[in-house]
Amino acid sequence: MAMLEIRDIHTYYGNIHALKGISVEVERGEIVTIIGANGAGKSTLLKTASGILRPRSGSIRLEGRELTRLAPHEVVREGIVQVPEGRRIFGRLTVLENLDMGAFTCSDRRRNAANLERVFTLFPRLKERSRQVAGTLSGGEQQMLAMGRALMANPKILLMDEPSMGLAPVLVDGIFETIRRLNEAGTTILLVEQNARMALQVARRGYVLQSGSILFSDAAAPLAENEMVRKAYLGEH
Amino acid sequence: MRPETSERLPGLSLGLVAGACLVLLTLIGIVEAFSQREIVSGVLSMGEGLLLFTGLFIAYLAADRGLRSAGAGRALAAGIVCGVAAAALLGGLVLLSRAVNLRQVLINASPAVFQMLLFQQEELLPGLALLGATGLLAGAAAAGLRLLPPVPRKAVTAGLVLVAGLGMLQDTVYPVLSSWGPLGDIADWVFEGLGLSRGGALLLFLAAAAASAAWAVKGQALRGGIEKLSPAGRRGLRFAGLALLAFVLAILPQALGLFLSEVLTIVGLYVLLGLGLNIVVGFAGLLDLGYVAFFAIGSYTVAILTSPELGFFSLGFWQALPFAVLFGVIAGVLLGIPVLKMRGDYLAIATLGFGEIIRILVLSDSLRPWLGGAQGIGKIPKAEIGAFEFAGPQEIYYLILAGCFLVGFISWRLRDSRIGRAWMAVREDEDVAQAMGINLVAAKLLAFATGAGFSALSGAIFASKIGSVYPHSFNVMISINILCVIIVGGIGSMPGVIVGAFALVGLPELLREFAEYRLLVYGAALVAMMLLRPEGLWPEATRRRELHEGEIEPQAEPPAAAAAGRP
Ligand SMILES: Nc1ncnc2c1ncn2[C@@H]1O[C@H](COP(=O)(O)OP(=O)(O)OP(=O)(O)O)[C@@H](O)[C@H]1O
Ligand SMILES: [Mg+2]
Numbered sequence: 001m002a003m004l005e006i007r008d009i010h011t012y013y014g015n016i017h018a019l020k021g022i023s024v025e026v027e028r029g030e031i032v033t034i035i036g037a038n039g040a041g042k043s044t045l046l047k048t049a050s051g052i053l054r055p056r057s058g059s060i061r062l063e064g065r066e067l068t069r070l071a072p073h074e075v076v077r078e079g080i081v082q083v084p085e086g087r088r089i090f091g092r093l094t095v096l097e098n099l100d101m102g103a104f105t106c107s108d109r110r111r112n113a114a115n116l117e118r119v120f121t122l123f124p125r126l127k128e129r130s131r132q133v134a135g136t137l138s139g140g141e142q143q144m145l146a147m148g149r150a151l152m153a154n155p156k157i158l159l160m161d162e163p164s165m166g167l168a169p170v171l172v173d174g175i176f177e178t179i180r181r182l183n184e185a186g187t188t189i190l191l192v193e194q195n196a197r198m199a200l201q202v203a204r205r206g207y208v209l210q211s212g213s214i215l216f217s218d219a220a221a222p223l224a225e226n227e228m229v230r231k232a233y234l235g236e237h
Numbered sequence: 238m239r240p241e242t243s244e245r246l247p248g249l250s251l252g253l254v255a256g257a258c259l260v261l262l263t264l265i266g267i268v269e270a271f272s273q274r275e276i277v278s279g280v281l282s283m284g285e286g287l288l289l290f291t292g293l294f295i296a297y298l299a300a301d302r303g304l305r306s307a308g309a310g311r312a313l314a315a316g317i318v319c320g321v322a323a324a325a326l327l328g329g330l331v332l333l334s335r336a337v338n339l340r341q342v343l344i345n346a347s348p349a350v351f352q353m354l355l356f357q358q359e360e361l362l363p364g365l366a367l368l369g370a371t372g373l374l375a376g377a378a379a380a381g382l383r384l385l386p387p388v389p390r391k392a393v394t395a396g397l398v399l400v401a402g403l404g405m406l407q408d409t410v411y412p413v414l415s416s417w418g419p420l421g422d423i424a425d426w427v428f429e430g431l432g433l434s435r436g437g438a439l440l441l442f443l444a445a446a447a448a449s450a451a452w453a454v455k456g457q458a459l460r461g462g463i464e465k466l467s468p469a470g471r472r473g474l475r476f477a478g479l480a481l482l483a484f485v486l487a488i489l490p491q492a493l494g495l496f497l498s499e500v501l502t503i504v505g506l507y508v509l510l511g512l513g514l515n516i517v518v519g520f521a522g523l524l525d526l527g528y529v530a531f532f533a534i535g536s537y538t539v540a541i542l543t544s545p546e547l548g549f550f551s552l553g554f555w556q557a558l559p560f561a562v563l564f565g566v567i568a569g570v571l572l573g574i575p576v577l578k579m580r581g582d583y584l585a586i587a588t589l590g591f592g593e594i595i596r597i598l599v600l601s602d603s604l605r606p607w608l609g610g611a612q613g614i615g616k617i618p619k620a621e622i623g624a625f626e627f628a629g630p631q632e633i634y635y636l637i638l639a640g641c642f643l644v645g646f647i648s649w650r651l652r653d654s655r656i657g658r659a660w661m662a663v664r665e666d667e668d669v670a671q672a673m674g675i676n677l678v679a680a681k682l683l684a685f686a687t688g689a690g691f692s693a694l695s696g697a698i699f700a701s702k703i704g705s706v707y708p709h710s711f712n713v714m715i716s717i718n719i720l721c722v723i724i725v726g727g728i729g730s731m732p733g734v735i736v737g738a739f740a741l742v743g744l745p746e747l748l749r750e751f752a753e754y755r756l757l758v759y760g761a762a763l764v765a766m767m768l769l770r771p772e773g774l775w776p777e778a779t780r781r782r783e784l785h786e787g788e789i790e791p792q793a794e795p796p797a798a799a800a801a802g803r804p
Contacts, residue, residue, distance in 0.1 A: 050672065052668075071676065071678075072672065072674075073671060073674045073675055073676040076672070076673065076674030077674055081672070082672045084668065084669060084672055088668065090662065090665040090666060092665060093665065100658075101658065101661075101670075101673050102673055104658065104673045104675055105673070149673070153674060
């Protein structure tokens with residue numbers, strides 16, 4: 001049984017049918033990526049999975065536990081943690097305070113200290129800047145902070161919404177390198193990306209999403225070779 | 238301040254601003270209203286002082302700009318140009334008043350005030366010359382002040398502030414001081430007529446300047462010394478400090494007399510209300526403009542439960558108090574539920590409406606048998622403990638003080654707790670707060686409920702203090718005033734609430750002439766705050782950081798904090 005099972009989800013914004021029966025599975029230890037054009041419904045899918053949007057039908061299970069009707073803060077406790085689109089760090093708080101906020105659901109001090117240590121080993125830059133106001137960090141550092149903050153919440157699975165958005169190409173490489181390292185250290189990741197090329201390089205499997213439906217899914221390597229994917233998402237002709 | 242863009246005459250633009258301010262002050266009558274008070278008897282009336290200090294302040298800003306863009310010479314030039322420009326505008330006003338009858342439109346443009354601007358000279362020319370010379374000297378003095386090194390600059394400022402403050406509050410300070418035995422003799426010498434005596438002013442100026450300079454020079458060493466003390470010694474010192482504070486607070490109403498105690502109770506009620514609203518607006522970032530509704534609910538609950546006039550119940554104050562707070566909390570939740578999804582402006586409008594609904598309900602004729610209608614409800618009993626009755630302001634003071642301590646303590650504990658952290662996250666970014674596992678519904682409702690409970694508590698005390706409740710005591714201006722108190726004090730900061738309440742509620746109570754200009758002063762204070770000190774008088778740490786990030790000059794302790802001797 002897959003770790004995260006999203007089955008036949010239908011999500012609406014008012015009358016707009018944004019997700020039309022989507023099923024996605026993520027196995028423990030995997031990176032799975034969802035690629036798709038603007039407005040395909042990628043963010044909607046992540047928001048539904050983390051309880052922010054409620055699906056009209058379908059189910060979401062984590063390790064067999066039914067999460068579909070839970071409120072977002074309960075979903076976080078269950079182990080699904082989002083790194084929101086556009087970073088969204090707390091700009092007026094310091095780096096340390098941001099990380100502290102990430103640990104909101106966990107009151108075990110020793111565990112939080114260990115998590116902090118882990119985040120600082122992963123992102124030494126954050127340790128150097130731990131007292132700096134987060135709003136003054138560079139874009140890349142902010143993305144590191146957003147990831148670090150999510151890690152503080154003891155995620156079983158991390159949902160990342162376009163971590164490379166708005167970053168210079170040099171930094172994008174760094175971000176994907178970090179994602180790979182995170183995964184090697186044992187975190188399961190569901191990654192939404194427009195940068196399909198990079199996403200398919202780190203992921204094991206991928207789903208192609210188009211106007212609210214899954215077009216097809218496959219292992220990452222064959223997807224990257226797929227004629228249609230190459231045309232539509234990798235910009236090749 | 239932004240560095241000056243190339244301006245041919247440095248300080249001219251600020252000088253015109255200063256002149257416009259002074260002309261406005263003159264024309265709206267505030268100068269004349271204040272000319273009854275004197276700062277230094279026979280030398281400077283408060284009306285003149287208002288013009289002088291406003292001018293000095295703006296000229297100081299002009300000099301500051303000049304200094305930042307091109308050094309000392311430019312600063313001096315900017316100060317002088319600013320002063321002369323301001324005086325020129327005032328002079329122009331005087332000339333205009335001779336040419337046309339301004340009073341037909343501006344009823345406050347009286348001959349007396351123009352005579353004052355001419356330094357009581359019979360002839361126009363010498364008067365105008367004196368006015369111009371004063372502008373020039375004041376501008377030069379302001380620039381000189383800016384050019385002083387920090388320590389003497391602060392000393393002079395402290396001296397001026399003390400002299401101006403004590404001078405204008407002569408009518409409240411002098412009677413109190415003169416009743417204090419040996420201090421009375423000194424007070425008799427320091428004060429004279431309706432202001433300070435010349436000698437007294439000089440003495441006070443020197444004393445404040447010396448104290449400020451001594452603190453600047455020795456303060457660091459003193460703090461270092463305290464830090465070097467053993468833990469036991471430090472605890473002892475802290476205990477002594479607290480004991481002294483408790484003693485002062487305990488004897489305050491007796492020492493200050495009836496009138497000032499009344500003022501203190503009003504300030505205290507605003508502190509209570511402010512601490513409550515601070516939880517909603519400052520901690521959780523929910524802009525609530527209907528806050529007065531809970532104040533009304535607290536007041537009316539006590540009135541209905543205790544007043545024999547309605548005759549439903551006749552509980553005592555203490556029995557009614559828990560109900561008042563409870564109903565406040567319930568109302569807070571009831572208001573909170575429908576507005577859970579609203580943010581910012583929408584939330585402000587919705588809560589504003591809620592405040593009005595409550596006021597209109599208690600005003601309504603059909604609910605009159607239960608809520609008293611426009612006549613309100615009277616005969617509300619005073620609170621009592623044993624034989625001690627909280628009858629007059631000197632007694633109610635203790636009730637309010639206890640309330641402030643209770644509410645302050647609870648706020649402080651809440652702020653540093655888990656829920657305080659949740660509020661901070663909600664304030665910074667709701668969506669992300671949710672993604673961090675924070676229960677938005679619970680966090681928001683708790684903020685509304687706590688704030689409302691505090692507001693209802695102050696309402697209950699208010700009802701018992703006044704002895705009756707009327708719908709018109711609960712209009713939207715109360716909500717606005719409380720919000721102003723928090724903003725001026727520093728949003729989210731608890732000491733800021735106290736500072737803000739004294740500045741915005743206490744001072745106008747003492748300077749009764751302000752009453753007519755209260756809104757003007759609030760508006761001016763808010764604008765000045767936004768321009769000069771957007772983080773508030775005693776800001777909360779997060780906000781101070783945000784607003785001063787990237788500032789090159791190391792930010793010393795805020796003046797309010799320094800004056801209050803914060804460690
Ligand atoms: N709050 C909303 N109300 C109504 N429609 C919405 C809302 N949010 C998204 N949509 C619509 O739902 C569809 C899917 O949007 P979504 O944000 O999931 O796209 P996306 O794949 O994340 O796109 P992008 O790559 O641009 O982030 C779009 O057509 C969008 O217009
Ligand atoms: Mg998106």
